[in-house]
Structure formats: structure tokens, C-alpha cells
Amino acid sequence: xxxxxxxxxxxxxxxxxxxxxxxxxxxxxxxxxxxxxxxxxxxxxxxxxxxxxxxxxxxxxxxxxxxxxxxxxxxxxxxxxxxxxxxxxxxxxxxxxxxxxxxxxxxxxxxxxxxxxxxxxxxxxxxxxxxxxxxxxxxxxxxxxxxxxxxxxxxxxxxxxxxxxxxxxxxxxxxxxxxxxxxxxxxxxxxxxxxxxxxxxxxxxxxxxxxxxxxxxxxxxxxxxxxxxxxxxxxxxxxxxxxxxxxxxxxxxxxxxxxxxxxxxxxx
Amino acid sequence: xxxxxxxxxxxxxxxxxxxxxxxxxxxxxxxxxxxxxxxxxxxxxxxxxxxxxxxxxxxxxxxxxxxxxxxxxxxxxxxxxxxxxxxxxxxxxxxxxxxxxxxxxxxxxxxxxxxxxxxxxxxxxxxxxxxxxxxxxxxxxxxxxxxxxxxxxxxxxxxxxxxxxxxxxxxxxxxxxxxxxxxxxxxxxxxxxxxxxxxxxxxxxxxxxxxxxxxxxxxxxxxxxxxxxxxxxxxxxxxxxxxxxxxxxxxxxxxxxxxxxxxxxxxx
Numbered sequence: 001x002x003x004x005x006x007x008x009x010x011x012x013x014x015x016x017x018x019x020x021x022x023x024x025x026x027x028x029x030x031x032x033x034x035x036x037x038x039x040x041x042x043x044x045x046x047x048x049x050x051x052x053x054x055x056x057x058x059x060x061x062x063x064x065x066x067x068x069x070x071x072x073x074x075x076x077x078x079x080x081x082x083x084x085x086x087x088x089x090x091x092x093x094x095x096x097x098x099x100x101x102x103x104x105x106x107x108x109x110x111x112x113x114x115x116x117x118x119x120x121x122x123x124x125x126x127x128x129x130x131x132x133x134x135x136x137x138x139x140x141x142x143x144x145x146x147x148x149x150x151x152x153x154x155x156x157x158x159x160x161x162x163x164x165x166x167x168x169x170x171x172x173x174x175x176x177x178x179x180x181x182x183x184x185x186x187x188x189x190x191x192x193x194x195x196x197x198x199x200x201x202x203x204x205x206x207x208x209x210x211x212x213x214x215x216x217x218x219x220x221x222x223x224x225x226x227x228x229x230x231x232x233x234x235x236x237x238x239x240x241x242x243x244x245x246x247x248x249x250x251x252x253x254x255x256x257x258x259x260x261x262x263x264x265x266x267x268x
Numbered sequence: 269x270x271x272x273x274x275x276x277x278x279x280x281x282x283x284x285x286x287x288x289x290x291x292x293x294x295x296x297x298x299x300x301x302x303x304x305x306x307x308x309x310x311x312x313x314x315x316x317x318x319x320x321x322x323x324x325x326x327x328x329x330x331x332x333x334x335x336x337x338x339x340x341x342x343x344x345x346x347x348x349x350x351x352x353x354x355x356x357x358x359x360x361x362x363x364x365x366x367x368x369x370x371x372x373x374x375x376x377x378x379x380x381x382x383x384x385x386x387x388x389x390x391x392x393x394x395x396x397x398x399x400x401x402x403x404x405x406x407x408x409x410x411x412x413x414x415x416x417x418x419x420x421x422x423x424x425x426x427x428x429x430x431x432x433x434x435x436x437x438x439x440x441x442x443x444x445x446x447x448x449x450x451x452x453x454x455x456x457x458x459x460x461x462x463x464x465x466x467x468x469x470x471x472x473x474x475x476x477x478x479x480x481x482x483x484x485x486x487x488x489x490x491x492x493x494x495x496x497x498x499x500x501x502x503x504x505x506x507x508x509x510x511x512x513x514x515x516x517x518x519x520x521x522x523x524x525x526x527x528x529x530x531x532x533x534x535x536x
């Protein structure tokens with residue numbers, strides 16, 4: 001059962017503290033500091049840095065001003081996958097969502113969803129590198145994509161400015177009036193889905209449906225599909241059960257193959 | 269009376285261009301540049317500087333990045349009164365409104381009012397100096413006062429960050445929080461999905477994962493998952509390709525079974 005979202009400052013603040021801001025490969029320490037300050041002004045506290053060019057760094061501390069606590073508790077991880085571990089919901093912010101991102105939310109809708117999710121789950125807000133933003137592969141790992149609707153002639157938001165707008169919208173969503181939606185089953189975590197995808201990859205290779213030398217974006221497509229679906233834990237179990245059943249069959253088949261020498265037909 | 273705001277992009281943009289951002293006695297040229305950039309990202313163009321410490325300045329140009337046009341057309345005036353000349357409405361933004369400020373609006377309410385006013389009048393958005401904000405005397409010259417609801421324990425918004433949030437709210441008020449839809453792949457029809465589910469049912473029965481005498485809601489669960497995912501046609505083709513590959517394997521396995529008489533293990 002999903003608890004109703006309280007709108008008293010303390011509860012709203014608790015929801016904001018459940019949000020983690022993930023900066024993917026930030027190149028300038030000053031931007032990390034300014035982002036930390038932007039977060040702290042809006043009551044967000046948890047910063048995760050994926051493979052930063054330099055951290056810790058004096059520039060980051062200088063730009064954070066009084067928000068060094070956010071830097072002190074920041075986690076540094078090697079990959080976006082590591083940054084998303086433990087989350088059930090993750091929003092990738094992209095100025096120009098590429099083809100792979102099917103559905104793009106507004107920031108305001110994303111904020112409402114994130115604060116709703118935060119009542120029962122860990123939520124990540126994911127920002128790309130200064131120059132090029134999030135890659136297709138990064139976006140495919142997020143459960144949704146949102147765009148800050150900027151001036152189409154000049155959408156060059158500074159990284160900390162983007163964090164500032166998003167943190168602001170989160171704060172308004174958390175501390176304003178809102179109604180929560182229908183109860184959900186237990187949602188699969190990032191880790192559940194990563195394990196499912198690993199399993200699927202092994203099985204599809206064994207099935208000779210996936211050629212690891214020419215993967216042709218099959219796994220990113222599946223990852224994106226699963227992310228969009230918002231898989232439930234029981235659904236992950238069903239899918240893994242199917243995979244395990246196929247694995248058994250393949251294993252038996254390999255034995256038969258050795259016995260009979262029949263060539264397995266290659267799927268186109 | 270506030271006229272209705274048209275929401276077509278051209279009209280909304282015209283309203284944004286009627287807003288002037290007034291920075292009162294900014295001390296750091298870098299903040300002027302960053303504020304210009306923040307304005308330009310949201311389609312605001314008119315900057316007025318009241319008695320700046322240094323302007324023009326290389327730091328301002330550096331921080332403005334591609335938004336130097338805003339700096340090039342910026343007006344420098346000696347007093348706030350001069351900056352407000354010609355306006356009918358002016359909003360002073362203050363983190364901690366003093367006694368003199370009677371009614372304090374939220375930023376969102378202020379943005380709706382400003383965009384409404386801009387249909388028929390000149391509107392100023394007024395920001396104070398970095399260290400101390402707007403003085404009582406400054407606030408008394410504005411027609412209304414608004415506060416960015418920040419973290420009460422740390423409301424130290426950078427000047428450009430405050431401009432960014434306000435410009436963002438103005439843009440959303442003028443144009444809506446709109447995003448273009450990313451190009452989507454062709455969406456699967458109901459019939460595509462029905463065919464996929466029929467295929468999945470046959471294959472799962474053949475796999476002995478699904479027992480037709482005790483189906484245990486497996487197919488309704490899959491149907492629900494696919495419906496929620498909003499499958500694309502290409503994804504249906506990928507999933508049916510996987511099913512077909514399993515079918516081939518099962519067929520080969522059945523032949524081996526007949527040859528060898530091995531009992532296929534039942535999956536739990």
C-alpha cells in the first residue's frame with residue numbers, strides 16, 4: 001500500500017532527501033560545487049558522481065560555498081549502473097532526447113512522478129556531462145527521460161543551472177499539494193533488472209538469437225523496453241523463470257547435439 | 269484585469285521579451301554573465317544593470333557563453349528608479365522580505381501575474397546585490413515582492429541561480445512546460461500484441477513453463493506487462509523472433525526425445 005503524501009514541510013523534506021542527484025562524468029569541479037550548492041538551496045542532500053574528471057577539488061569546494069556538506073557526503077562511483085544501484089526509478093535529463101528515448105516528460109511531470117515514487121522508493125535524477133549531456137546508453141539505463149523546455153535557439157543550460165531548475169521543481173512538488181495514485185505491486189529495483197538483462201544476454205547468446213560479435217542493439221532495446229515498462233519484481237521472476245526453462249532446454253539440446261551431430265540452424 | 273495569455277510559441281516568446289531583468293548593484297561581473305546566460309536559455313532578452321561594480325567586463329563575457337547578445341544590449345542606469353521607468357508592474361525578489369514588504373507572493377504566482385501583465389504592460393523582475401539582496405528601499409519601489417521558497421537552513425541562492433529559477437518559471441508561465449515528442453518508433457497495434465500473446469502462450473506451453481490446466485494468471489500478467497510497456501512494433505518482432513527460435517529448439521528437442529526416450533524435466 002502506498003502511503004498518502006503528507007505536505008507538511010518535514011515530510012516533504014524527507015522525500016527530497018530520498019532523491020539522489022547523479023552527475024555523469026562531470027568535467028569541471030566548479031560545476032560539481034555549483035550543483036551541490038543548487039541542491040542544498042532546495043533541500044536535496046545526496047550527490048553521486050560517476051567517474052568525475054577531478055574530485056575532490058578546491059574549485060568544487062569554492063563554488064559550493066556553504067554547501068560543502070553535500071560534497072563531503074558525495075559518493076564517487078565508476079559507472080552509471082553503480083550510481084543507480086538500489087533505485088527503482090531514475091530520470092535522465094536531456095536537452096535533446098535522441099531516437100532511443102521514446103517518451104519524454106516535462107520537468108514538472110517528472111518532478112511530480114519522482115516525489116510520488118520517493119514515498120516508497122529510491123529515486124535518481126541523472127545529469128550528463130557538460131559538453132554532450134547523457135549518451136543514448138546512459139538514457140537507456142534510466143527509467144524515464146525528461147527535458148527542461150528551454151529556448152530552442154539557445155538551450156545551453158549550465159550543468160548547475162539545470163540541477164537548480166530540477167531541484168526547484170522537486171522542492172515545489174514535495175512541499176506542495178498533491179494526490180497520490182493507485183497502489184502498485186513491489187517494483188523491481190535496478191539490480192533486479194540488471195540481473196535479468198545479464199541472464200537474458202546469456203540465454204539469447206546460447207539460443208544463438210544474439211550474436212555477441214554483432215549484437216545489433218538488441219540488449220539496449222530490451223533494457224529500454226524493461227525500463228519503460230516499470231517492471232514489477234514478480235514480473236522479473238516470471239521472465240527469469242522462462243529464461244531458466246530455456247537454459248535447461250538448451251543444455252539438453254547441446255547433449256543431443258553431441259550425440260546426433262545435427263547442425264543447429266542459425267536464426268537470421 | 270489580467271487578459272488571457274495566448275500559448276502559441278510566438279506569442280509566448282513575445283511576452284517573455286517584454287520582461288526586463290533588473291540587477292541592482294551587482295558586484296561580480298561573472299554573475300552578470302551567468303545571469304545573461306540564464307535569461308537567454310529561457311528566452312528572456314532584456315537586461316538592465318543598476319550601478320554595476322564593473323561593466324562591461326571580460327568575466328561577464330566569459331560566463332555568458334553564447335548569450336553575449338544579452339550583454340551587448342544591456343542598459344546601465346544609475347538608480348533602480350531609472351531601471352523601472354516605463355514599467356507598470358515590477359516584482360522584487362527577496363530571500364527574506366523585510367517588514368516593509370506587505371504581501372509576499374510565491375514565484376509561481378508571481379510568474380503567472382507577470383506574464384498576464386506583460387500582455388499589456390512593461391514588467392520588471394528585480395534582483396538585489398549578491399551579498400545582501402534588495403534593500404527595504406529597493407523593495408518599496410517594486411509593485412510586488414516574491415520569494416523563492418528555498419531551504420530555510422540554506423537559502424543562499426547564487427544570483428544567476430535565482431535568475432535561472434525565475435526565468436524558468438516565466439517561460440513555463442508563458443509557454444507551458446512543453447517538450448517536443450522525441451521521434452517514436454511505430455507503436456504496436458492491439459492485433460500485433462494479441463498475436464504475440466497467442467504465440468507466447470503456445471511456446472510457453474511447449475516449453476512446459478505454462479501448464480494449460482493450471483495457467484496461474486501467467487498470460488494475464490504478461491498481457492498487463494506488455495500493455496503497460498506500450499510496445500513498439502519492432503519490439504514485438506524481436507520478441508516473436510525469440511519465441512520462434514525457442515520453437516525451433518523445442519521441435520528439435522522433441523525429435524531427440526522420440527529418438528532417445530529421455531523424459532523432459534517438468535519446471536516447477
